[in-house]
Structures are given as C-alpha cells and as structure tokens.
Amino acid sequence: xxxxxxxxxxxxNTNFLLAFFIGxxxxxxxxxxxxxxxxxxxxxxxxxxxxxxxVFFTGAITAMLGLLFMSLFGWVDxxxxxxxPTYLTSAIVGGVIMGAGFxxxxxxxxxxxxGAAIGKIDAMVxxxxxxxxxxxxxxxxxxxxxxxxxxxxxxPKVSDKLGMSDGFFGLLLILVAIGMFIVAEWAExxxxxxxx
Amino acid sequence: xxxxxxxxxxxxxxxxxxxxxxxxKVKHFxxxxxELLQEAGAGVQFISPDVVxxxxxxxxPSLRLIDVRTPEEFEAYSMPGAINIPLSNxxxxxxxxxxxxxxxxxVFYSNGSVYANQAWxxxxxxxxxxxxxxxxxxxxxxxxxxxxxxxxxxxxxxEFAKYDFRKSAAAALGGGGVVSTEATAPAVKAVKPPVxxxxxxxxxxGC
Numbered sequence: 001x002x003x004x005x006x007x008x009x010x011x012x013n014t015n016f017l018l019a020f021f022i023g024x025x026x027x028x029x030x031x032x033x034x035x036x037x038x039x040x041x042x043x044x045x046x047x048x049x050x051x052x053x054x055v056f057f058t059g060a061i062t063a064m065l066g067l068l069f070m071s072l073f074g075w076v077d078x079x080x081x082x083x084x085p086t087y088l089t090s091a092i093v094g095g096v097i098m099g100a101g102f103x104x105x106x107x108x109x110x111x112x113x114x115g116a117a118i119g120k121i122d123a124m125v126x127x128x129x130x131x132x133x134x135x136x137x138x139x140x141x142x143x144x145x146x147x148x149x150x151x152x153x154x155x156p157k158v159s160d161k162l163g164m165s166d167g168f169f170g171l172l173l174i175l176v177a178i179g180m181f182i183v184a185e186w187a188e189x190x191x192x193x194x195x196x
Numbered sequence: 197x198x199x200x201x202x203x204x205x206x207x208x209x210x211x212x213x214x215x216x217x218x219x220x221k222v223k224h225f226x227x228x229x230x231e232l233l234q235e236a237g238a239g240v241q242f243i244s245p246d247v248v249x250x251x252x253x254x255x256x257p258s259l260r261l262i263d264v265r266t267p268e269e270f271e272a273y274s275m276p277g278a279i280n281i282p283l284s285n286x287x288x289x290x291x292x293x294x295x296x297x298x299x300x301x302x303v304f305y306s307n308g309s310v311y312a313n314q315a316w317x318x319x320x321x322x323x324x325x326x327x328x329x330x331x332x333x334x335x336x337x338x339x340x341x342x343x344x345x346x347x348x349x350x351x352x353x354x355e356f357a358k359y360d361f362r363k364s365a366a367a368a369l370g371g372g373g374v375v376s377t378e379a380t381a382p383a384v385k386a387v388k389p390p391v392x393x394x395x396x397x398x399x400x401x402g403c
Contacts, residue, residue: 061207068214171211178204185200 038106050184088151
C-alpha cells in the first residue's frame with residue numbers, strides 16, 4: 001500500500017502539504033529542545049552536551065525500525081523508497097566541509113533556520129554563509145563537475161555490501177547507537193560545563 | 197541514564213525481532229488486473245526492432261535478449277547474444293534473478309509477439325520491471341530489419357533514412373546473407389506497408 005506518493009494514493013500536492021506540516025513540527029521540536037543554540041550543537045564536539053547526537057541517532061533508529069516493521073507487515077514497499085545515489089568522492093569531500101562548518105558555525109542547516117526564526121544573529125550570519133556557499137558552488141560548477149560526479153557507486157546499501165539481511169544490520173546499528181549513547185553520557189560527566 | 201536504559205529496553209528487543217524474522221519476500225507491488233490491462237492497452241511493453249538493432253550494433257551492454265521459444269527452436273536460430281528461457285519454464289527459480297532485476301533491459305522475443313507478450317504479462321503481474329517485448333517478433337525482424345525492402349521513390353526522407361539504417365544494421369548483424377533470396381523479392385514488389393516512425397522507448401526504472 002505504501003509509500004503513498006509513488007503509488008499515487010496521495011497526490012503530489014498533498015505530499016507537499018504533509019511535508020509542510022511535518023516541517024513545522026520538526027522545527028518546533030528542534031527549537032523547544034534547545035537546538036537553536038549554537039553552544040548546544042558545538043557541545044557534541046567538546047563532549048559537554050551530546051543531546052544532538054542522541055536525538056538524531058534516536059530519530060534514525062526509530063525511522064529505521066518503523067520502515068523495517070512496516071515492510072514486514074506489507075504496509076510499505078522498500079524497493080520504492082528513494083535512496084540517494086552514492087558519489088563517493090563528493091560524499092567524502094562534502095562530509096568534511098559540512099563537518100568543518102558544523103564545528104565553526106555551531107549550526108547545521110536546519111538548526112540555523114530555527115535559530116534565525118527566534119532572532120539569533122549568529123544563525124542569520126550562518127545562513128548568509130550558507131547562501132554564499134550555494135551560489136559559489138552553482139556558479140563555479142564546471143570546475144567541480146568532474147570531482148562531483150566521480151566514483152559513482154549506484155544505490156548501495158551497507159547491508160547488501162556486507163551480505164547480511166536488512167534486519168540484522170538494523171540490530172547492529174541499534175547496538176552501536178546504544179554503545180555511542182553510553183560513551184556520550186560518560187563524556188558529559190567527564191567534561192562538564194556549568195553554564196553555556 | 198534512566199532514559200537511556202528505557203530506550204535500550206525498547207529498541208533492542210525490536211531490533212532482535214526484526215533481525216530474526218526472515219527478510220520480506222512478499223511481493224506487495226503486484227499489479228492489479230486493472231493496472232495490467234491499462235499497461236497492456238497502452239502497449240508500454242513493446243520495444244521497436246529498430247531500437248534493438250541499434251543497441252545490438254552499438255553493443256549496448258544493458259540489452260539482454262531473452263528467447264522464450266523452445267530450446268530446439270533456440271538451437272536452430274537465435275538473435276545475437278540471446279539467452280533461452282522457454283515460456284513453460286519462465287517461473288523456474290533459476291530464472292528469477294534474470295527476470296527480476298534492475299541492471300539490464302530484458303527484451304523477450306518469440307516468432308511472433310504472442311509468446312513474448314505472455315512472458316511479459318506474467319512477469320509484469322509479478323511486479324517485475326525492465327522487461328520488454330520485441331515488437332513484431334522474429335518474423336518482423338527477419339522481414340524488415342535483416343532484409344529491409346527499399347522504399348518507393350515517392351517515400352518521405354525518413355523512410356530512406358530508416359532503410360539505410362536497417363541495411364547497415366543488417367550488414368553489421370550478419371543478416372542479409374541468411375535470407376538473401378527473400379531480400380530481393382519484396383524489393384521488386386515494393387508493397388511494403390508504411391512503417392510508422394516510433395519514438396524510442398527507454399526502460400523506466402524505479403518509481
């Protein structure tokens with residue numbers, strides 16, 4: 001029966017409308033959890049506040065379990081779920097740039113808009129930088145094209161590459177996530193900060 | 197810490213369950229009779245012989261020709277690079293990987309297009325994609341691609357372009373010689389029905 005949009009159970013417009021409401025809910029949750037503060041995000045890298053890591057990993061394993069169970073019940077066809085194509089070089093380079101920007105600016109794209117919405121000046125500056133980056137990349141695209149399209153690997157899944165079932169990989173990921181949470185909580189105790 | 201224990205208590209058992217159940221083999225993307233009728237009516241499965249000839253000449257690696265006739269017929273003649281999956285064995289387990297895949301463009305062919313069409317309908321009903329039917333089958337292939345009839349003098353330019361393409365394709369695919377005697381016969385009569393130019397169909401994968 002699902003996914004809803006590719007099966008045309010809901011129209012493209014309804015899809016956008018749902019995305020709009022989900023987006024608002026996402027922004028509200030981000031803001032109310034304190035993600036609009038760049039200090040909270042930077043805390044992940046210094047170890048004094050790892051809420052961001054925990055929230056996003058919990059979100060990821062929740063979504064993963066949801067999809068796997070819905071597929072098990074025949075509610076959603078995983079073959080029709082969009083998987084990003086993998087261009088290995090640009091994934092690595094993009095990851096490094098994103099990570100560097102994350103540490104320096106203290107925001108990721110989503111939380112910067114969240115911060116700007118409640119009037120944080122550093123978030124607005126971050127958005128300015130984001131747009132400079134977007135336009136800069138767009139106008140100089142021919143220079144990067146070769147690297148951007150390099151090492152195309154198709155639409156691989158880690159579980160396929162490792163030759164295990166999706167479910168077993170899911171369990172491994174859950175255990176890794178729990179392990180990471182334990183380390184994160186230890187780090188919070190080890191590098192505490194009174195006020196930030 | 198208490199929250200973490202709660203989370204672990206909740207997600208680890210769920211993870212164990214999902215790891216223990218067999219992978220989802222239910223093909224819930226099967227087509228309903230209505231959808232199949234619609235697709236068959238629109239003729240989306242047909243791929244023009246000219247496109248196939250072009251792919252063969254270009255040695256396009258994504259093309260996979262599947263002969264659905266009997267092994268005896270396949271032995272007697274088969275198209276270049278074709279594999280044989282007799283229609284009666286279509287659903288054998290060993291062929292599932294060939295028919296249910298995303299890498300190749302499978303093109304079924306038989307003498308006409310009836311058996312190939314049946315193969316397409318069965319695989320389509322199962323939800324498989326990237327399977328097509330050679331329009332007109334081997335009969336049309338022999339009569340028009342491997343031994344094309346010269347168009348009459350008053351034919352539009354595109355007929356001549358098509359004729360030239362088919363002639364060179366036939367030479368590249370080792371045609372002509374096989375049916376050389378037939379090749380001249382229709383040229384004299386020159387009553388070849390006009391061939392409507394078909395838009396190239398590309399296999400559409402994914403959603």
